[in-house]
Amino acid sequence: MTKQSRKDTILTAALACITDVGADATTIEMIRERSGASIGSLYHHFGNKERILASLYxxxxxxxxxxxxxxxxxxxxxxxxxxxxxxxxxxxxxxxxxxxxxxxxxxxxxxxxxxxxxxxxxxxxxxxxxxxxxxxxxxxxxxxxxxxxxxxxxxxxxxxxxxxxxxxxxxxxxxxxxxxxxxxxxxxxxxxxxxxxxx
Missing domain, CATH: 1.10.357.10 (Tetracycline Repressor, domain 2)
Structure with a gap:
């Protein structure tokens, strides 16, 4: 899987979590579980939850x-x-x-x-x-x-x-x-x- 497609997968998962429970209640672990990405991959691409939200925006x-x-x-x-x-x-x-x-x-x-x-x-x-x-x-x-x-x-x-x-x-x-x-x-x-x- 390419770097860009992995990032897209994470953003898609983040949006699904936000839609289900809201941005405040969404956690890194929820995004990780939904995207299938490792914690290391999440932090490598984005750094933290707020950067995931900003990147999605x-x-x-x-x-x-x-x-x-x-x-x-x-x-x-x-x-x-x-x-x-x-x-x-x-x-x-x-x-x-x-x-x-x-x-x-x-x-x-x-x-x-x-x-x-x-x-x-x-x-x-x-x-x-x-x-x-x-x-x-x-x-x-x-x-x-x-x-x-x-x-x-x-x-x-x-x-x-x-x-x-x-x-x-x-x-x-x-x-x-x-x-x-x-x-x-x-x-x-x-x-x-x-x-x-x-x-």
Missing amino acids: LEGLCRYAERLDGNLVAAADAAACIGALVTSYIDWVVENPDWARFILHSRGRIEAGEMGEQLKNSNREHYVHLQARLNTFIDEGCFRDLPPECFASIIVGPAHDMARNWLAGRLNKHLADYRELLAETAWIAVRATPDQSPQ
């Missing part, structure tokens, strides 16, 4: 970012780009509900931990890459004039809130049923109106 963000990046590259215009921001998030949550639930509830813990700086750097790199893609459409005047700090919240905020409700079992319908509506609403919220001049 970062790996989830990385896989989501890869999906989003691919969809953004394929977006032919500004509307498709905004739609991709919403649908990529919803699709990832629907396909990975346990991982999404862990990420939604663990950000503060990871930020405050020993790998918090790595998380900040990862988020910063992702933001720079995303902004570079959006800048093409910003320069073309496709979006209304909005405070930069509000832009992402306006686009993904409603989908994020809906995902939380769905993961908590508070929606009567499946999250995917709201996919196109949320994407369309995000575009309506940020698109430039005909009377607005290009930025």
